[in-house]
Amino acid sequence: MPRNTSFTSSSSSAPLLAFFGGTFDPIHYGHLKPVASLAKIAGFDQVILLPNNVPPHRPQPEASAQQRLQMVELAVAADPLFSVDARELTVDTPSYTIETLATLRKEHGDDCPLAFIIGQDSLLTLHKWHRWESLLDFCHLVVMARPGYKEHLDTPELQKWYDAHRVTDAEKLKQKPCGFIYQANTPLLNISATEIRERRHAGLDCSDLLPAAVEHYIESQGLYRQ
Numbered sequence: 001m002p003r004n005t006s007f008t009s010s011s012s013s014a015p016l017l018a019f020f021g022g023t024f025d026p027i028h029y030g031h032l033k034p035v036a037s038l039a040k041i042a043g044f045d046q047v048i049l050l051p052n053n054v055p056p057h058r059p060q061p062e063a064s065a066q067q068r069l070q071m072v073e074l075a076v077a078a079d080p081l082f083s084v085d086a087r088e089l090t091v092d093t094p095s096y097t098i099e100t101l102a103t104l105r106k107e108h109g110d111d112c113p114l115a116f117i118i119g120q121d122s123l124l125t126l127h128k129w130h131r132w133e134s135l136l137d138f139c140h141l142v143v144m145a146r147p148g149y150k151e152h153l154d155t156p157e158l159q160k161w162y163d164a165h166r167v168t169d170a171e172k173l174k175q176k177p178c179g180f181i182y183q184a185n186t187p188l189l190n191i192s193a194t195e196i197r198e199r200r201h202a203g204l205d206c207s208d209l210l211p212a213a214v215e216h217y218i219e220s221q222g223l224y225r226q
């Protein structure tokens with residue numbers, strides 16, 4: 001477990017790696033655009049996309065793990081900010097974030113600041129995640145705004161935990177390896193993978209909602225048809 005202590009001023013420019021987990025069935029602009037803006041706000045050096053294999057709290061995705069991986073890779077191929085980590089796809093048990101974070105922490109060492117990105121909808125149900133109260137032992141949590149999801153946390157336990165760890169200055173994320181929650185004012189994009197799948201099922205166009213390379217792949221694989 002990382003030491004969770006402050007860096008000295010000489011190390012205040014420690015690189016900040018951010019991991020963004022998702023089912024990505026499919027990946028869309030509602031993922032990509034807020035995260036690109038977040039990277040500027042929070043000073044992320046790299047954003048690593050982590051497609052899951054077996055999402056813990058939802059039905060199995062429509063696209064296969066390999067198809068979702070391909071779509072994620074196509075979506076970010078031309079943008080050096082992003083890379084893709086397929087480790088969760090090699091495991092057949094539920095993709096619990098705490099377990100992935102534990103392996104990432106081991107690889108990056110105790111002192112390296114690591115962030116895990118989630119949308120506001122994920123924050124609202126975070127208390128249902130496996131060992132949720134230990135997540136901040138491994139990373140910072142960075143929360144993106146998402147239209148249609150309230151800010152208020154209904155669960156007192158989650159609210160208390162959130163209040164105890166929240167920081168409003170993104171600079172703090174580089175000053176400790178883990179332990180903070182930062183809520184970012186990212187652009188609001190009312191896009192969901194559910195909407196894309198539904199539009200495809202109905203034979204409707206989705207070109208405004210996701211990158212062209214991903215749309216072409218969906219078409220070529222015959223994904224999200226009736």
Ligand SMILES: Nc1ncnc2c1ncn2[C@@H]1O[C@H](COP(=O)(O)OP(=O)(O)OP(=O)(O)O)[C@@H](O)[C@H]1O
Nearest residue numbers: 022023024030118119122145146189191192193194
């Ligand atoms: N439009 C959006 N704005 C901000 N965050 C988002 C948006 N869409 C997804 N996210 C966040 O991205 C992460 C991965 O989301 P996911 O792959 O489940 O996409 P989704 O669009 O929510 O999918 P689905 O509609 O199938 O539930 C989650 O933490 C989620 O909160």
Ligand SMILES: O=C(O)c1ccc[n+]([C@@H]2O[C@H](COP(=O)([O-])O)[C@@H](O)[C@H]2O)c1
Nearest residue numbers: 021022023052056057095096097129130
């Ligand atoms: O660890 C958990 O219990 C857990 C519960 C729900 C979701 N997650 C992770 O949160 C990320 C977003 O999940 P989803 O279902 O919105 O795509 C993804 O990386 C999931 O593996 C993790």
